[in-house]
Amino acid sequence: MPVDILVxxxxxxxxxxxxxxxxxxxxxxxxxxxGGNNAGHTVExxxxxxxxxxxxxxxxxxxxxxxxGNGLVVDPxxxxxxxxxxxxxxxxxxxxxxxxxxxxxxxSHKEADTMKEAAAEEGKKIGTTKRGxxxxxxxxxxxxxxxxxxxxxxAVLKELFCEQTEKYNKMFCEAGIEALDIDTEWARVQxxxxxxxxxxxxxxxxxxxxxxxxxxxxxxxxxxxxxxxxHGTYPFVTSSNTTTGGACTGAGIAPKHVSKxxxxxxAYTTRVGEGPFPTELLNEFGESLRKAGNEFGATxxxxxxxxxxxxxxxxxxxxxxxxxxxAITKLDVLDNLTELCICTAYEVDGETVTxxxxxxxxxxxxxxxxxxxxxxxxxxxxxxxxADLPENAxxxxxxxxxxxxxxxxxxxxxxxxxxxxxx
Ligand code: GDP
Ligand code: IMO
Ligand code: MG
Numbered sequence: 001m002p003v004d005i006l007v008x009x010x011x012x013x014x015x016x017x018x019x020x021x022x023x024x025x026x027x028x029x030x031x032x033x034x035g036g037n038n039a040g041h042t043v044e045x046x047x048x049x050x051x052x053x054x055x056x057x058x059x060x061x062x063x064x065x066x067x068x069g070n071g072l073v074v075d076p077x078x079x080x081x082x083x084x085x086x087x088x089x090x091x092x093x094x095x096x097x098x099x100x101x102x103x104x105x106x107x108s109h110k111e112a113d114t115m116k117e118a119a120a121e122e123g124k125k126i127g128t129t130k131r132g133x134x135x136x137x138x139x140x141x142x143x144x145x146x147x148x149x150x151x152x153x154x155a156v157l158k159e160l161f162c163e164q165t166e167k168y169n170k171m172f173c174e175a176g177i178e179a180l181d182i183d184t185e186w187a188r189v190q191x192x193x194x195x196x197x198x199x200x201x202x203x204x205x206x207x208x209x210x211x212x213x214x215x216x217x218x219x220x221x222x223x224x225x226x227x228x229x230x231h232g233t234y235p236f237v238t239s240s241n242t243t244t245g246g247a248c249t250g251a252g253i254a255p256k257h258v259s260k261x262x263x264x265x266x267a268y269t270t271r272v273g274e275g276p277f278p279t280e281l282l283n284e285f286g287e288s289l290r291k292a293g294n295e296f297g298a299t300x301x302x303x304x305x306x307x308x309x310x311x312x313x314x315x316x317x318x319x320x321x322x323x324x325x326x327a328i329t330k331l332d333v334l335d336n337l338t339e340l341c342i343c344t345a346y347e348v349d350g351e352t353v354t355x356x357x358x359x360x361x362x363x364x365x366x367x368x369x370x371x372x373x374x375x376x377x378x379x380x381x382x383x384x385x386x387a388d389l390p391e392n393a394x395x396x397x398x399x400x401x402x403x404x405x406x407x408x409x410x411x412x413x414x415x416x417x418x419x420x421x422x423x
Contacts (some may be wrong), residue, residue: 002210005247006262006327008224009317011271013297013304014264015329015412017041020057022410022420023262028215030058031067031207033250034240035222036105036136037078038129042300042414051298054079055086055096056220062092065210067203070101071240071250073136075110076151076192083195098196099203100149106161107185108168109135115177126236127273129299137239139164142271151193151200161189204252211257219247225317226271233360236275244321263323263406265314267331267396270304272297276363279307279343279399293333308341308370311403316356318406325409328397328423332413337375339370340396343368344403373399380413386423397423 006023008014021043024030037053043197044050045060052059054074056066068074083093109132116134128134139145146164150157162182169179210217224241226232231243240246248255268289271277281289286306289295295304317323334340345354346366357363378388383389389397389411401408408423 002215002259003219003253003257004260004262005221005244005258006264007221007242007244007247007296007321009263009314009321009323010185010224010269011097011226011277012222013040013270013272014224014266015327016221016264017043017052017057018081018329018412018415018417018420019262019264019327019410020218021045021060022417023218024058024061025066026216027058027064027218029065029067029207029210029217030070031217031219031251032056032072032222033069033219033247034071034242035238036073036131036133037075037082037134038131038238038299039222041220041222042298042415045417048290049236050089053082053299054172055082055093058218059086059091059093059096062408063095065095065097065206067095067207068098068102069203069207069251070099071246072099072102073133073140074098074102074103074148075131076196077188080192080195093264096199097203097206098148098151098199100147100152100200101202101204102148103136103140103145104148104150105132105136106165106189107180107294108165109139109170110179110337112168113178115172115175119175124408125274127275131299138368145360148200151195154190154193157193158186161186182197184299207251211253211373217253218252219251221247225321226313231320233275233363236273236360252269260324261322262325262327262409263318264327264329265310265404266329267334267400268293269307269310269313270295272300272302272304276360277305277307278313278346278363278366278368279310280305281307289333293330297386307342308368309400310343310368311400312343312346312354314354314400314404318404323406326401326404326406326412328400328408329412331393331397331411332379332381332419334375334396335379336377336378340373340375341370342373342399342403345369345373381419383413384421386421387409
């Protein structure tokens with residue numbers, strides 16, 4: 001069976017972009033299946049660093065079709081700029097296909113996102129990326145969305161766009177916010193539509209033809225399991241299914257074609273935005289972890305919150321995603337520590353639990369129960385094999401694998417392609 005799915009198993013930014021780039025060496029097609037330009041996927045090749053938001057991370061392997069699937073919400077202006085930037089840097093983008101069924105994000109969605117966040121009282125803000133993701137998915141669910149196919153028909157697109165923007169303008173006026181100038185906004189959208197129209201296809205057909213021809217298809221998840229709208233720390237989540245089920249609906253792939261699930265997992269935990277984070281380190285040590293891991297958002301530049309590895313949340317994540325193979329990233333960030341902690345259970349109202357609580361309120365008050373392990377205090381950045389890892393690093397990884405009940409298949413010890421080896 002030719003389809004592999006790669007997902008983030010924590011709160012995003014696990015290193016999915018790097019892993020997709022590495023795995024695309026043995027892949028014939030890469031497919032993004034959900035989210036939008038809230039994602040920031042970093043790929044470092046030689047001295048070049050790229051941050052992708054909508055373009056699949058397989059784009060650096062020439063000739064590999066890179067599909068932006070039906071499950072995404074796509075800001076056409078942002079996508080055009082991302083593609084133009086890649087072209088400027090000498091990257092061939094001709095293999096990109098944009099789904100005719102994806103939903104489009106416009107300025108009004110971004111304004112509505114910002115407005116909702118600004119109006120929310122403390123404790124209720126989500127800390128979104130303000131990219132209009134929630135409002136665009138809401139329009140999709142309301143059946144008032146505008147889809148990729150309209151990029152090919154400017155007259156229809158203009159009519160739908162004006163109607164939708166007027167609806168939002170009414171809402172903005174009621175809220176005392178300046179309305180959008182529809183002519184100005186349309187001019188920007190028209191330029192993007194003309195640029196993108198040749199890339200718009202029925203990508204479900206492209207993907208299924210590839211599957212039928214026995215090609216290897218790799219699905220690229222965005223965000224992470226704990227931000228999934230159903231399974232994450234609701235309401236502090238994104239608006240899509242970031243888990244493996246989302247790949248089937250968001251790319252149009254029948255479950256029977258899926259052979260393997262890759263879970264990307266940081267050797268510790270980070271989160272950007274609001275919401276519960278049981279193992280967060282709100283102290284100097286958390287700061288030092290942020291510095292060592294360069295934990296600043298690839299999309300918004302916001303500092304990421306940092307904490308110890310949480311085996312309760314990660315075990316739950318591997319279960320829901322059906323992870324076969326783990327890729328553990330950023331092991332090198334822990335190189336200098338004398339001792340490491342792993343959260344193996346939570347204490348809730350005096351009771352010990354190992355199942356992930358559902359509600360954010362409970363998660364906010366759980367006390368992590370830690371076990372400690374000795375550090376390895378030597379650099380792993382140049383390590384090329386499992387056998388060459390320091391013994392304490394192997395023990396740490398073995399313990400993680402045992403706790404999350406999945407196999408470690410890849411270890412990443414730096415941002416570069418070469419800093420990756422099979423376990
Ligand atoms: P994504 O959203 O899951 O693709 O991850 P991001 O790109 O947002 O964040 C991961 C960051 O860690 C990027 O800056 C990567 O270049 C970097 N990175 C990936 N793997 C490793 C690793 O093994 N070690 C270190 N030190 N950095 C890594
Ligand atoms: P990648 O693909 C980390 C977070 C936001 C916020 C919540 C909702 O790079 O891992 P949204 O804008 O989606 O409505 O915001 O989700 N978030 C991410 N956090 N990595 C991401 O993507 C994220 N995409 C969204 O910070 O807490
Ligand atoms: Mg990211």
